[in-house]
Amino acid sequence: MRLAEYSDKFRCGAGTLACRAETHLGASTGFSTRLKSRHECRLGRLKPAPPRQRAGPLALGGLLLMVFPALGWAQQSQAPATPEEGARALWDTTFLSRRPVAKPASRPTVQNTADSFLGITLWRLRRSRPADEPGVRMLAHGDQRDEEWTPERMEIDTPLADGQKVRISIETAQAGYLYVIEREQYASGTLGDPYLIFPTLRTRGGNNRVIPGALVEIPAWDDDPPYLTLHSRPDQIGEVLTVLVTPHRLPELQIGDKQLKLTSQQVAEWEKKWGAQVKRLEARQQVGNPYTPVEKEAGAATTQLLTPADPAPQTLFRVDVKSGEPLLVSVPLRIQK
Secondary structure, X not given: OEEEOOOOOOOOOOOOOOOOOOEEEOOOOOOOOEEOOOOOEEOEOOXXXXXXXXXXXXOOOOOOEEEEHHHOEEEEOOOOOOHHHHHHHHHHHHHHHOOOOOOOOOOOOOOOOOOEEEEEEEEEEEEOOOOOOHHHOEEEEOOOOEEEEEEEEEOOOOOEOOOOEEEEEEEEOOOEEEEEEEEEEEOOOOEOOOEEEEOOOOOHHHOOEEOOOOOEEEOOOOOOOOOEEOEOOOOEEEEXXXXXXXXXXXXXXXXXXXXXXXXXXXXXXXXXXXXXXXXXXXXXXXXXXXXXXXXXXXXXXXXXXXOOOOOOOOEEEEEOOOOOOOEEEEEEEEEOO
């Protein structure tokens, strides 16, 4: 299954980002995934649909506890009901504190911290409702008429159905260079070839530099369509996105307009070299929240940064590495059968 690149016709499939609270993940996984860029796609067969437009307001659930010492004030949500929610609130405090307190024209100075976080939000598209904000809806060309769709948050371990339209948002708590690899997994236990689905020259002009508050979205807002449609093979049971953030560019990767095919040996070497223990927590009270205008703006423009007051990622990963070291997280996607 492969996430197609964004163009007139591509094929793609997608699974579900499987995550459990406090789940420990290893450096490597038995799953695999392939996302393609604009003309080709893995994650099954991805078909394009029209341009974009996005969806409505997103409520920061009573889950979040956000503290901003630099501003001399604190904002606290309702008390967490479970230990998992309490732990996630603490993670949010650390992650959100890494974002700039305002949206400056220049890049913020990043302070070192012992914790390294990576945030991922999986969005599924549903048909828009009257209450959804028109500015964040997306337009899809149907067989008989055009329809508006609104992205909404989903837990990363929710299986994706065939034909499901999805988007992926990625945010890191430290500066570096972002790489996203996709591979397929089949019922036989075999894995598909690894493909580098980000960066490509068609997305952000090949710019994969990330800083706290910067939001990277797959596909990009200027892709047509700006979402991926899941069409999986009969023998495919899932995929895995391997997300890598390095302090320096990987010079051996020569990116182009299309997704770059890697070797399994190359990916295995990165997993062995940079793999570490990973914990994961969901923001369960944010599930079902629609896309917000501020997330749309941050995802569409490389100069627009999220602040601590903006929504946190749906799923946070905490990697047990020293500050400044590469982050490597493998995210399984499950396919509903």
